[in-house]
Amino acid sequence: MERAIIVERLVKNFQVTERNAGFWEALGSLLKPKKKTVEALRGVSFSVSEGEFVGLIGPNGAGKTTILKILSGILFPTHGFVQVMGYTPWERRESYLKTISMVMGQKNQLWWDLPATDTFELNRRIYGISDRTYQKNLRELVNLLGVEKYMKRQVRRLSLGQRMRLELVAALIHKPKVVFLDEPTIGLDVIAQKKLRDFIKKYNREHEATIILTSHNMDDVIELCRRVIVINEGEIVFDGDLKDLIVRYAKEKVIKFSVSSEIDTKKLVKMGRVEIAKYPYYELYVSRSVSKIAASELLSSFPVSDLTIEEEPINEIVGKVFSSNA
Ligand SMILES: Nc1ncnc2c1ncn2[C@@H]1O[C@H](COP(=O)(O)OP(=O)(O)O)[C@@H](O)[C@H]1O
Ligand SMILES: [Mg+2]
Numbered sequence: 003m004e005r006a007i008i009v010e011r012l013v014k015n016f017q018v019t020e021r022n023a024g025f026w027e028a029l030g031s032l033l034k035p036k037k038k039t040v041e042a043l044r045g046v047s048f049s050v051s052e053g054e055f056v057g058l059i060g061p062n063g064a065g066k067t068t069i070l071k072i073l074s075g076i077l078f079p080t081h082g083f084v085q086v087m088g089y090t091p092w093e094r095r096e097s098y099l100k101t102i103s104m105v106m107g108q109k110n111q112l113w114w115d116l117p118a119t120d121t122f123e124l125n126r127r128i129y130g131i132s133d134r135t136y137q138k139n140l141r142e143l144v145n146l147l148g149v150e151k152y153m154k155r156q157v158r159r160l161s162l163g164q165r166m167r168l169e170l171v172a173a174l175i176h177k178p179k180v181v182f183l184d185e186p187t188i189g190l191d192v193i194a195q196k197k198l199r200d201f202i203k204k205y206n207r208e209h210e211a212t213i214i215l216t217s218h219n220m221d222d223v224i225e226l227c228r229r230v231i232v233i234n235e236g237e238i239v240f241d242g243d244l245k246d247l248i249v250r251y252a253k254e255k256v257i258k259f260s261v262s263s264e265i266d267t268k269k270l271v272k273m274g275r276v277e278i279a280k281y282p283y284y285e286l287y288v289s290r291s292v293s294k295i296a297a298s299e300l301l302s303s304f305p306v307s308d309l310t311i312e313e314e315p316i317n318e319i320v321g322k323v324f325s326s327n328a
Contacts, residue, residue, distance in 0.1 A: 007050040012082035057227030107185035129176040163194030259309040
């Protein structure tokens with residue numbers, strides 16, 4: 003498969019002036035500002051195939067947004083090589099801008115006081131989309147996202163979930179082949195999150211679009227991305243299948259079970275870590291290698307009515323990935 007995105011030894015430093023707290027210090031820094039370098043990206047390399055859907059995860063300040071901004075041509079890198087669909091993003095060629103789109107959950111492009119359709123129309127002109135293509139794309143996106151009802155209302159009157167879906171219509175009206183999604187589900191309720199995810203999944207499949215998504219919400223990543231890149235303090239600490247990430251870092255499994263009559267929890271404590279013991283439901287964390295033995299022991303010693311062995315919650319696993327780098 004063709005490589006849609008190539009990133010090699012990408013470095014981004016920000017120069018910031020330090021501000022001091024006290025009056026004299028503030029005066030001092032006014033006269034002689036102290037410059038400090040923030041190393042947001044310290045040599046990041048990865049590539050993404052056409053049609054691939056990659057999750058970029060990491061703690062706050064790790065450098066996720068910086069990567070997406072460089073890929074979409076909003077920021078210049080300090081060093082490094084980047085190519086997206088054969089283009090150098092920061093040259094901002096018109097044909098490149100027509101190929102990509104960046105959606106930021108915390109920023110909006112829709113005009114607040116106008117209906118969303120006005121922004122769509124503006125984008126139609128910016129991207130030079132023919133009337134026919136525009137009508138076709140609009141109909142398709144509006145149907146997929148179920149936003150027919152809202153698109154003629156003033157944007158400020160809409161809920162965050164409705165607005166976010168309309169943001170996506172505006173961002174995708176030109177049918178980009180590469181999409182960068184920066185925290186698209188932030189602040190949305192569970193139902194709105196699901197609608198958005200379903201749509202993004204379809205867009206990826208139907209247009210064979212290459213997508214990089216950043217999210218704090220591991221449900222987004224689990225649902226959408228087979229491959230994840232974990233970044234911490236400007237460096238990649240894992241790049242591979244989400245499944246392998248789990249196997250590598252999850253040292254434990256969770257046995258969830260219910261019983262039909264009360265049991266002695268002392269016996270449980272010997273087998274592993276008891277996280278929940280609320281008759282009739284229990285959760286026991288055991289080391290991966292003994293999870294099957296532990297389960298069969300539970301089945302033989304207790305009146306178990308229901309039992310499943312699951313992976314640790316993904317958030318906890320990812321937390322370990324971050325701390326393993328420290
Ligand atoms: N415009 C900027 N000026 C100075 N520092 C910045 C700027 N943008 C980002 N940073 C710093 O770069 C680092 C990475 O930020 P960012 O890419 O936004 O992280 P993330 O999206 O993973 O939370 C942080 O330390 C952040 O404070
Ligand atoms: Mg960010």
